[in-house]
Amino acid sequence: MIAPTSHENHRQFELPGRITVLEGNGELPKLELTTDWSTAEIYLQGAHITDFQKRGEEPLLFTSRCSRFLAGQPIRGGVPVIFPWFGSREGEPAHGFARLAAWRLQEATAIPEGGVSLRFSLPEAPARATWPEFSANYIITVTDRLAIELIITNLSPGQPLIFENCLHTYFNVGDINATTIRGLQGVGYLDKTQQFAQKTEANEAIRITEETDRIYLNTTTAVEIVDEKLRRRIQVNKRGSASTVVWNPWSAKAQAMPDFCNEDYLTMVCVESGNVAENKLSLPPGRSAVLQVEYSSTAL
Numbered sequence: 001m002i003a004p005t006s007h008e009n010h011r012q013f014e015l016p017g018r019i020t021v022l023e024g025n026g027e028l029p030k031l032e033l034t035t036d037w038s039t040a041e042i043y044l045q046g047a048h049i050t051d052f053q054k055r056g057e058e059p060l061l062f063t064s065r066c067s068r069f070l071a072g073q074p075i076r077g078g079v080p081v082i083f084p085w086f087g088s089r090e091g092e093p094a095h096g097f098a099r100l101a102a103w104r105l106q107e108a109t110a111i112p113e114g115g116v117s118l119r120f121s122l123p124e125a126p127a128r129a130t131w132p133e134f135s136a137n138y139i140i141t142v143t144d145r146l147a148i149e150l151i152i153t154n155l156s157p158g159q160p161l162i163f164e165n166c167l168h169t170y171f172n173v174g175d176i177n178a179t180t181i182r183g184l185q186g187v188g189y190l191d192k193t194q195q196f197a198q199k200t201e202a203n204e205a206i207r208i209t210e211e212t213d214r215i216y217l218n219t220t221t222a223v224e225i226v227d228e229k230l231r232r233r234i235q236v237n238k239r240g241s242a243s244t245v246v247w248n249p250w251s252a253k254a255q256a257m258p259d260f261c262n263e264d265y266l267t268m269v270c271v272e273s274g275n276v277a278e279n280k281l282s283l284p285p286g287r288s289a290v291l292q293v294e295y296s297s298t299a300l
């Protein structure tokens with residue numbers, strides 16, 4: 001009897017030259033996608049995108065070589081799907097249960113312009129018992145860019161669905177010391193490294209020179225990562241998101257994380273799009289919330 005989430009059970013989604021289903025690290029099932037412009041890799045656990053790379057470019061996403069690949073353990077890197085809460089919660093997995101779940105692949109299609117689109121749904125699970133009835137669908141579209149939608153619908157007859165969501169994306173940079181993050185000047189943020197102190201971003205070009213863990217609030221603007229070493233700009237466009245989180249653990253935290261290599265902080269930065277803290281959502285019965293991001297890159 002093959003385990004329900006084994007790669008063998010997903011053969012029907014294979015598309016020659018576009019989608020291959022195989023056993024990934026830790027025997028976790030994964031999909032490998034090939035488009036006219038790019039390649040991508042997605043684990044069924046967490047519907048977790050672990051790689052996206054345009055031909056002729058360095059990977060756009062960062063996934064740690066020290067990451068675990070174990071059922072029920074978060075993958076360190078790529079695009080963790082954070083739902084229905086952000087951050088730690090007493091007696092619960094940090095960042096919610098969505099990133100640990102075996103999402104169900106519902107559709108896999110080659111799209112006319114040469115890309116690939118996948119739709120996953122979050123299956124029923126004991127963790128959902130204390131939540132109002134909801135559906136969660138996750139759509140990944142791979143072309144020369146990476147577009148993602150997380151769609152949450154409140155299916156309960158009479159209860160609001162109150163939740164946080166976030167695409168906790170790890171970007172690959174050539175050298176964090178030669179990287180700036182732009183688009184957040186003047187935005188208020190909570191500084192998690194200083195007990196969530198309320199501050200305002202003073203810089204147009206944010207440089208990361210120490211542990212950085214900031215929840216920027218009430219911001220719908222695009223963010224740009226300017227990578228002087230790899231000579232590229234990464235555009236982080238978003239819709240349906242009022243919060244942007246910027247995180248780099250820096251050296252001490254990196255050494256304390258068993259699933260993150262000690263030097264990894266030098267070649268990654270998280271720019272996360274969602275609705276967290278005071279931006280959490282309260283969804284009336286029957287309504288949907290769509291969180292969308294689009295990641296693209298251009299040469300400097």
Ligand code: TA6
Nearest residue numbers: 074087094095192213245247272
């Ligand atoms: O988004 C930043 C953050 O909340 C940091 O505080 C740090 O905890 C990071 O997420 C990683 O969380 P994880 O549970 O994946 O180790």
